[in-house]
Amino acid sequence: DTGVSQDPRHKITKRGQNVTFRCDPISEHNRLYWYRQTLGQGPEFLTYFQNEAQLEKSRLLSDRFSAERPKGSFSTLEIQRTEQGDSAMYLCASTLYGTSALNEQFFGPGTRLTVL
């Protein structure tokens, strides 16, 4: 499968614990995005990388959230001291920026986080 992959697919944790999610984009894609989606809402932008550089962070991304893409390939999203309000689907998407004005993004299956 050459699409975007995410791991784990599901994560249940207790409030206050730290969690880390991984995203592997489509191999030649230079941009990688993280979104969060809660029930009944569309995905909300969190942050994105171009290669290894983190170019933008949403105000939704509190200090408890950190994302990295150290080698410009896979990315990790860490949430420290999880809160019940962090329960959501975390989606990763990638695109090959610069080849098309439309910059279509391809999404992974998401990691569903439940904070108890």
Place this chain on the structure above:
Amino acid sequence: RKEVEQDPGPFNVPEGATVAFNCTYSNSASQSFFWYRQDCRKEPKLLMSVYSSGNEDGRFTAQLNRASQYISLLIRDSKLSDSATYLCVVNLYGGSQGNLIFGKGTKLSVKP
């Protein structure tokens, strides 16, 4: 005005019906527009991009009205398999930022 706003839905239609979804966006500088489809508990998948001149892909037609900051999606001869949530998506701030702004989605249910 919300950044990207869609018809609230849900739309419940019989097979074979024609259904139209509308979407408005807040920033006139927006450059890229898309309709994504999301099945229950699945990731969003690109349905079609929306071009300035309007475009058609089989039973699906997308239109863009820049003056009114309005996008539409028309589905003709709807099938049971069209049942999903349709997300209006805009590269709202244009330029090189690339992050997409999603509407809340409109749920479509096609009944036999």
